Amino acid sequence: MLRGVRNSVVRRSIHFSVCHNNTNNSPCVAQEKTETATLIRDDLKRVSPGMRRMLGCNLDHLQDASTYYTLAQGKQLRPSLVLLVSRAVSLLNGINRSVASERYILDCNPALLLDGDVLPSQLRLAQITEMIHVASLLHDDVIDLATHRRGQVSGNIAFGNQQAVFAGDFILARASTAMARLRNTRVTELLATVIADLIRGEFLQLRNVDEKGGDALQASFDYYLEKSYLKTASLISKSCMAAAVLGKAVPSIVQAIGEFGRCLGIAFQLVDDALDFKSTDGDLGKPANADLKLGLATAPVLFAWKQFPELESAVRSNFQSKGAIEQARQYVREADGVRKTEAWAGQFIVKAKGLLSSHIPDSPPLQALLDICDRVITRKK
Amino acid sequence: MLTYVRPARLMPRFGRNSSTWSSVLLRAVGVVSQESKYHSDLLATLSEEMENLRSQLVQWTNSEPLLDTVIQPYTTSHARFFHPLLVLLMSRASTLDATPSKQQYQRYKQLSRITELIHAANAIHKSVQEHAKEAHSITKLKVLVGDYLLGKASVDLASLKDNSITELMASAIANLIEGNFPQTRDTMSIESERRRLRLQSAFLPAKACLCASILNRASEHISQACFEYGLHLGTAMQLRQSNPDKTEIRLDDEVNRAKKVLSVLPDVEVKQTLYEIADAIAANDG
Numbered sequence: 156m157l158r159g160v161r162n163s164v165v166r167r168s169i170h171f172s173v174c175h176n177n178t179n180n181s182p183c184v185a186q187e188k189t190e191t192a193t194l195i196r197d198d199l200k201r202v203s204p205g206m207r208r209m210l211g212c213n214l215d216h217l218q219d220a221s222t223y224y225t226l227a228q229g230k231q232l233r234p235s236l237v238l239l240v241s242r243a244v245s246l247l248n249g250i251n252r253s254v255a256s257e258r259y260i261l262d263c264n265p266a267l268l269l270d271g272d273v274l275p276s277q278l279r280l281a282q283i284t285e286m287i288h289v290a291s292l293l294h295d296d297v298i299d300l301a302t303h304r305r306g307q308v309s310g311n312i313a314f315g316n317q318q319a320v321f322a323g324d325f326i327l328a329r330a331s332t333a334m335a336r337l338r339n340t341r342v343t344e345l346l347a348t349v350i351a352d353l354i355r356g357e358f359l360q361l362r363n364v365d366e367k368g369g370d371a372l373q374a375s376f377d378y379y380l381e382k383s384y385l386k387t388a389s390l391i392s393k394s395c396m397a398a399a400v401l402g403k404a405v406p407s408i409v410q411a412i413g414e415f416g417r418c419l420g421i422a423f424q425l426v427d428d429a430l431d432f433k434s435t436d437g438d439l440g441k442p443a444n445a446d447l448k449l450g451l452a453t454a455p456v457l458f459a460w461k462q463f464p465e466l467e468s469a470v471r472s473n474f475q476s477k478g479a480i481e482q483a484r485q486y487v488r489e490a491d492g493v494r495k496t497e498a499w500a501g502q503f504i505v506k507a508k509g510l511l512s513s514h515i516p517d518s519p520p521l522q523a524l525l526d527i528c529d530r531v532i533t534r535k536k
Numbered sequence: 537m538l539t540y541v542r543p544a545r546l547m548p549r550f551g552r553n554s555s556t557w558s559s560v561l562l563r564a565v566g567v568v569s570q571e572s573k574y575h576s577d578l579l580a581t582l583s584e585e586m587e588n589l590r591s592q593l594v595q596w597t598n599s600e601p602l603l604d605t606v607i608q609p610y611t612t613s614h615a616r617f618f619h620p621l622l623v624l625l626m627s628r629a630s631t632l633d634a635t636p637s638k639q640q641y642q643r644y645k646q647l648s649r650i651t652e653l654i655h656a657a658n659a660i661h662k663s664v665q666e667h668a669k670e671a672h673s674i675t676k677l678k679v680l681v682g683d684y685l686l687g688k689a690s691v692d693l694a695s696l697k698d699n700s701i702t703e704l705m706a707s708a709i710a711n712l713i714e715g716n717f718p719q720t721r722d723t724m725s726i727e728s729e730r731r732r733l734r735l736q737s738a739f740l741p742a743k744a745c746l747c748a749s750i751l752n753r754a755s756e757h758i759s760q761a762c763f764e765y766g767l768h769l770g771t772a773m774q775l776r777q778s779n780p781d782k783t784e785i786r787l788d789d790e791v792n793r794a795k796k797v798l799s800v801l802p803d804v805e806v807k808q809t810l811y812e813i814a815d816a817i818a819a820n821d822g
Binding site for chain 2: 327328347
């Protein structure tokens with residue numbers, strides 16, 4: 156399957172040909188990190204500068220505010236996923252895939268090689284994805300009264316609430332303009348619903364539990380999962396789907412990739428919530444235990460509530476009462492809430508990896524994506 | 537956002553004596569109502585839809601009492617329902633087809649809602665104050681509500697499945713941001729002042745009118761006329777509202793330009809209404 160990969164991809168990874176004549180792939184394991192980095196390094200380098208160019212404006216202050224979060228880059232997880240999915244999908248024939256049906260074409264082309272490259276539209280998609288993410292961060296920071304992000308002063312502190320709100324809207328407007336210029340209404344549709352999902356997630360975050368009776372704990376877990384999907388997984392899932400759509404993947408692949416993104420995104424949020432409990436301020440680049448201070452009941456707390464029903468009132472009252480935060484932390488410790496959260500994340504990752512492996516041929520992009528899945532769980536920040 | 541009201545109450549308040557303005561606009565709605573049963577519902581349905589959005593927000597915020605305070609910058613805006621009305625009129629003025637399909641009316645309706653959502657989101661977001669001047673609970677709600685409206689606009693735009701309309705409306709949002717972004721005015725050139733005026737008040741109506749003609753697949757000629765009508769009308773509206781400014785753009789000039797481009801449009805009844813609206817803005821007693 157991979158014999159036809161173009162020279163450029165082979166050049167990028169010296170050990171590639173070794174890997175693919177090797178059935179059990181063991182020499183690849185040591186190369187994994189290098190391969191991921193090398194595979195999309197050049198593309199990734201173009202994401203932030205591209206974003207900044209898309210945010211150019213004659214008003215210096217508006218430009219400064221909009222590009223503020225593009226300077227300290229963050230993990231670049233979302234653009235990385237878009238780029239890797241793009242590469243993976245291009246190995247599935249993508250733009251070389253016959254429209255009518257190969258068996259009727261009968262026009263033999265021995266020189267046709269599978270691409271392995273990222274289309275310009277997909278690079279642009281990576282930029283748009285990160286722009287949507289950054290816009291949401293700017294607004295989140297206003298809403299959460301944040302002070303720091305990515306190791307620097309947060310936008311709402313650096314240039315005030317009004318400018319931070321404007322900057323977020325501006326980024327979104329430029330992202331939507333760029334989206335329209337991709338001239339693909341399916342992609343526009345996917346990303347437009349992400350924008351709505353993100354804000355819906357914010358509203359869900361105003362509460363911890365749905366008011367209705369019944370099994371409050373189960374309902375809270377469902378609510379938390381839905382909120383996590385809307386706030387985190389939706390962007391990842393749909394941007395990866397959009398990458399597959401742009402790469403002309405068949406619908407079943409697009410769907411599988413969407414499901415992969417959903418699982419990965421939820422796992423990512425779960426680990427994020429676990430880390431918020433574990434770390435001290437220095438590790439994360441932003442204050443720790445932020446969630447409890449904001450009154451949010453995340454997975455570790457929900458697991459603790461499962462074991463200690465008395466935690467329910469603190470959850471319902473958003474940890475407002477005196478000592479509620481400390482009580483929650485105590486119960487989380489006793490119920491081993493953090494470890495349970497991490498285990499749950501692990502289940503989502505297993506599913507994510509399974510989806511990838513069963514739909515994408517074994518290849519550097521696949522290995523890189525699996526690698527990211529592993530790193531989502533093992534990361535410390 | 538209010539509960540359902542008769543179209544008369546929806547009209548943008550305009551000047552101390554609004555009777556001329558609102559009667560002109562009522563006639564406008566009346567004209568298009570006679571032409572088609574769909575259009576008469578359009579503004580009423582829009583008001584109903586905005587009320588539905590408000591109900592949704594009430595539910596999501598658990599009946600937050602501050603909600604009505606937060607949406608006030610929109611509900612008291614002088615340009616409320618102005619853009620949807622323009623879309624409504626332009627959708628009739630830019631085509632000879634007197635009986636568009638129901639599906640086409642859905643699209644006009646969606647476009648008019650989109651323009652109102654963009655206007656509303658901007659009105660609310662630009663009212664955000666700094667931490668020292670505004671309770672955090674209010675700031676937070678303003679951001680959330682504005683984002684909610686923008687999210688709805690995004691989804692509605694995507695469902696129109698028209699890349700040029702998406703592009704135009706998205707860029708209109710960027711225009712509003714640039715136009716309302718705080719700037720030190722003393723050092724601004726006349727050119728910058730003019731651009732700022734257009735950004736704040738002209739580009740959204742211009743693009744709204746243009747998009748209506750795009751929905752009709754009107755010719756380039758007609759589309760440009762629609763754009764320019766909206767551009768000059770919007771500018772004129774703003775000049776009526778604001779204090780003497782430094783742009784040296786004159787209200788009667790803008791009104792004349794708006795009327796001038798109407799000659800390109802086909803001679804349908806609604807065209808007369810467009811003239812009347814322009815005249816109403818120019819008139820001294822409002």
